[in-house]
Amino acid sequence: MKTITILGATGSIGTQTLDIIRRNPGDFAVAALTASENVEKMAELIREFTPRYAVMKNEEKAGELRERLGKTDCRILSGMEGFIYVSTLTQVEVVVAAMVGMIGLRPVMEAIRAGKDIALANKETLVTAGHLIMPLAKEYGVGILPIDSEHSAIFQCLNGGKKSQIETIYLTASGGPFRQYTREKLKTVTVEQALAHPNWFMGDKITIDSATMINKGLEIIEAKWLFEVSLEQIHVLVQPQSIIHSMVEFQDGAVMAQMGTPDMRLPIQYTLYYPERHALSGKRLNFEEIGEIHFEKPNTEVLRGIPLAVEACRAGGSMLTVMNAANEYAVAKFLKKDISFLQIYDMIEYAMKQHKKIEHPDLDEILLIEKETYQRLDKEWRLA
Helix, strand or coil: CEEEEEECCCCHHHHHHHHHHHHCCCCEEEEEEECCCCHHHHHHHHHHHCCCEEEECCHHHHHHHHHHHCCCCCEEEEHHHHHHHHHCCCCCCEEEECCCCHHHHHHHHHHHHCCCEEEECCHHHHHHHHHHHHHHHHHHCCCEEECCHHHHHHHHHHHHCCHHHEEEEEEEECCCCCCCCCHHHHCCCCHHHHCCCCCCCCCHHHHHHHHHCHHHHHHHHHHHHHHCCCHHHEEEEECCCCCEEEEEEECCCCEEEEECCCCCHHHHHHHHHCCCCCCCCCCCCCHHHHCCCCCECCCCCCCCHHHHHHHHHHHCCCHHHHHHHHHHHHHHHHHCCCCCCHHHHHHHHHHHHHCCCCCCCCHHHHHHHHHHHHHHHHHHHHHC
């Protein structure tokens, strides 16, 4: 039995992780759950999974949770201190990092120092701090196991070869809802249209990231760190059916692909049971019905998320934090309908142009730069 802490239990990845645990009684023990503000959902999960600890983002929400639960054996904590505490519990073997945003950085780093394997769904961890995370994982002998469907696919393909034998990684993308749109047409798209992903059910932020294609840019950066390859070895292909989740071409020309229906439970379960495979119910691919699998080149001139992320990666250092923070800020503004879809790109571009790069930022500098980026966009962007 594996004992697990789930950071971000009420979000899309967190709830699907708990669904895997629910379907496999006796294989996992939930030591702790964390959430941001969803007290009602958290209370339901605590009653069902009986964790020893639960953490809310702030003390106000923790108090609401205590009041809702009444007498309980679950110890309810709050804030960053609580997140770190439950990530480093002695009995925990795996920490599922499913929090949205850079709030997950400190708990993940402390979990690594405590010798916990990390089931990683939080993109910001490697995008902004890959230069800190990966050496730390090697130092403490900790596994970084990717939950993201594309990186899980690459991870699975590497069962047939080694990182050193990779020639090219083909990172696939659905293309999102706007893959065939012109720039002119994008000027008037709505939040509701951007949230209508054709294949995947995800949280709002990652769904918008998929629509802008910044998500694929972030995944390029993740893949660079996870699989120790150069940017030149990573090639993005649009595969609109979301059947091939990624491919690896090896030095001898062999290409291995991981295929399946668009169901996040598969990569989550693969990570939880790794290195074993476990039965998973659900829809299977019917190749006779599929008939053909299509590929396209991403439209990077219109959907500029990939080139912006690659530009930040080439610059390196603190520029990655600025790009990531500016995207988080802009997506939040778009979801509130304060800016247009295309202005997401404009905000990222502006923040990157205004930033003076720090070559090797430490964690405190990364978190400060995130805050400064938010402040700059809040104060300056409308005046630019």
